[in-house]
Each structure stands twice: as C-alpha cells, then as structure tokens.
Amino acid sequence: MGTTSAKAAVVDGGAIIEVAEAPLELTHPHPGWAEQDPAHWWAAVVSATRALRSVGDVDAVVATGQMQDLVPVRGAPGDGDGAVRPAILYSDQRAVAEHSALAALLGTAWGDAALAQPDSTNVAAKWKWLVDHEPANAAATDVVLLGAAAYVVWRATGAATCDPTVAATTGLADVVANSWWGPVVAATGIPLPSIVGATEVAGYVSPAVAAELGVRAGLPVVHACGDAVATSIGVLGDEIDAPYAYLGTSGWVGVFRPRAEPRPGVIVLPGPSPDRWLSVMPIATAGGAADWARETLLGDVDIATFDRLAAGAFAAGEGVGFLSQLDGTRFPSPDPFACGVLIGARRSTGRAVVAAAVYEGVAQVLAAIADVVVPQSGSADRAGLAVCGGGARSDAWCQVIADVTGRTVRRVSDDHASLRGAASCALVALGGAPVGAATTLAVFGPRRDRHRAHAAMGRVLAGLAGSLAPQFAELARIRAAEGQHTLP
Secondary structure, three states: OOOOEEEEEEEEOOEEEEEEEEEOOOEOOOOOOOEEOHHHHHHHHHHHHHOOOOHHHOOOEEEOOOOOOEEEEOOOOEOEOOEOOOEEOOOOOOOHHHHHHHHHHHOHHHHHHHOOOOOOOOHHHHHHHHHHHOHHHHHHOOEEEOOHHHHHHHHHHOOOEEOHHHHHHOOOEEOOOOEEOHHHHHHHOOOOOEEOOOOOEEEEOOHHHHHHHOOOOOOEEEEOOOHHHHHHHHHHOOOOOOOEEEEOOOEEEEEEEOOOOOOOOOEEEEOOOOOOEEEEEEEOOOHHHHHHHHHHHOOOOOHHHHHHHHHOOOOHHHOOEEEOOEOEEOOOOOEOOOOOEEEOOOOOOOHHHHHHHHHHHHHHHHHHHHHHHOOOOHHHOOOOEEEEOHHHHOHHHHHHHHHHHOOOEEEEOOOOHHHHHHHHHHHHHOOOOOOOOOOEEEEEOOOHHHHHHHHHHHHHHHHHHHHOHHHHHHHHHHHHHOOOOOOO
C-alpha cells in the first residue's frame, strides 16, 4: 500500500509471478495536511487483486505499506467501511502544537523509548489533534489503525493489528520492548491495536472478503513489516551486515544488524524477527541532485548525455567538488538550512567536470553514511555495497560510488522489492524459509588510483559543510525576509 497506488502481486517463493496496481488519490484539505480515504484503499486493493489471474491459487495473503498513519475506525468489518474520517497520513504536519505539548510533558524519556526523539508527524500528536479539534470523531473511534496495510488486514480478518516496524515509527512504542509505551498512551488516551509479529499469522480471510478478492476463505493473513523494512528484506534477504544504498530522488543507506544499536542520526527499526534490526540513514538529495544539475547547470540535457559527460571526467582529480545539500541535510546532523555548493570551479572547468562533481558529491555522502551505519569490524569491514534505485542504473555512477567508498559495488534488482519482502514474511509465517537477496546485475570494483583524490575531497567537503552552517542560516533569513521562503 503506497501513497500513490495499491500494488497486488502473486509471489512464488521469492519470484514475482504477476503484478497489478490501482491508483490512489492523496488530498490536501489545508496547507500541510495530507489525507486519504480508507474506502478508496480497499477499493484499490479489490481492483488490483481481482486483476491477478492466479490469485485463486494462493496459500496466504500478506500486506505491507506506508507507515505512521492515523486511521480511526469503529465497529467491525461489514458495518460499512469502518472509517470514522479520512486517514491522516505520515507526512501530515497539522499537529505541531500538540507535539510540542507532548514533548514538554514526556521529556527525553519519550525519545529513549522510541529510540529517537519523535518529530511533529508522530501519531500520538495527531491523535491529540483529533481529540482537540474533532472530539466527536475521537469519541466515535474504537481503535486507531496505524497504516494502510493495517486497514487491509482489519478489513480482511476483523483483527486490529500493527507490525513492530510501524509501531516503532509512531512515537507510541517502547521499541526495544516491542510494546506500547505507557506514559504516551496515558497522556493521549489513544485506543491502540495489538502488536503482532511480522512473521506471525494475524488472522484469516473472512468468507465475504474472500468473495470480494477472489481468494479462498480461511486463508492466513500476515501483517508484514512496514514498507521501509519490507523493501530492505526484498533487497538484502536475511543477510546481516550486508549494506545497501538506495538512489532515488532522495535515498538512504541501510543494513540489518542482530540487535538494536541507537546512534545519533541513525534510524533503528525492528525487522522481521527479534534478531533483525534495520539501521538506516537517509539522504535528502541523491538522484535529485543530478536532475537539478542537468536541468539547471547543463542546459536541460537529457539523462543519457549527463551520464556520458560524468563518465568522461574525474572532478576530484581537478580539485572540483560538490556539496550535495540541495534539500538541506540530515548528516552528520540535521540542518534544514543547508545548501548545495560547487567548489573549485575555474574558467577552464567544463560541463563534464560539473556532471562528474555531482555524481562524486552524492557518492561522498554515501561513503560518509556507510562508514557510520555499516559495522567496522569483523567480516563486514569495508564490505561491498549493494545499490539499487533509479540512480543505480548508471554504470558511471556505480563506478564513482565504488571509487569514493572504496567498496565493491553490486547493482542489484529492486523490482518490486517491497512485495518480495512482504512475501518473505508470509513464507516464514507458513513455516518456510525467507527469500534470498536480490539478484546481482553488475559489479564495479574501486579504482585505487583515484582513492587519494576522493579521500582528500571528502575532507574538504566535510569541513566546508561545517564552516558554512552559519552562512546557510543567514541565507535562509534573507530568503524569509524577502518572502521567498518560510523558516522551519
């Protein structure tokens, strides 16, 4: 269950047999608000599932999807769609005041329980907003579901459940204890579902839903990990200490560890079993930096031309670097004011060097994050790095990532990774083995003769980011004063 579509697939082992999807509508009733209608979620699920030719042969149903939603429901499935009001989505920013009040009340213990201090998008604050602004809807709510996948499981089985991954994102859980955190529940009065393991059976398909979906009644239903962890399972399989990087418009570096290891800036999420924890650090701008450079700096050249230019140059070797912070940065510490910087450009600097500098600048962020997220001892020390996402389709960029990180880079297939990850949870719930790692499509070894220049450029960029932070904040104040920007 994504934000823009519901995808349904038939999966045999780790192999995707067929896929169908149906669109979803996202609404913004007011600035900063984001909502979806749960009835539309279910209609999309039915539409996509009915389009699968072999759906009648499946042995289980499993759901994953967007995390950290507020979905208030009442009654039981069959009594209408059950939704008290439209779902308030993970990205909704309406509960800033309620969050501030909760943060003042709960103090640092809240962050200790959640493994990170919750921000204003947390579900606890959204529930407080509902209580304060829509008291009739809050009073009508029997249970709050915490994501679109939870709503699908509830409609299919009548069971109100939450997987441990999603629970960890809500600001409502004692994450390590895998339970709801008493102080925040007491402070908000929120009616919560049961936390059910992602590889356990949450319930069984009702006869009415079986007829709607075209599956057999009584099939086991599994509430898999939320989408971030499901995608990671689809890429990494069951492997520990095998890192991967995702290069979309934004991106991240993630690795499964055998235990929770909270560190500054690292998001820690429960995985499919008690001995699998995903450590992940996000990158605000990855492929988005290349898109900006080719459209703005290089005269709107096409992707293939930009890629060819970047492949033909070695920017660090010419003393040219790019600080990839076009959308602010989250590393080494959050700075919403941070900006992109092209440094070292001279009159002789050509388009190819600029393109290469952007690829290398994003790779520098990946390298720095990988050194934090990936364990630096044992067999994984300086281990290879799997890469996926749209940016990973570029041979030139994969090669640059290998050069900058000093790691062997493997381009892997991420086709429907979240669906494979969800299927893996269902396989284990049925007594089978989890899916394996995604298929390796190409391998890129680091060019050692470029390492010294890249390492030196990494030090330059790190120093630049720190020294320019006050100037970035001043630039933000200038934009705000001129009406071009609102300060966070």
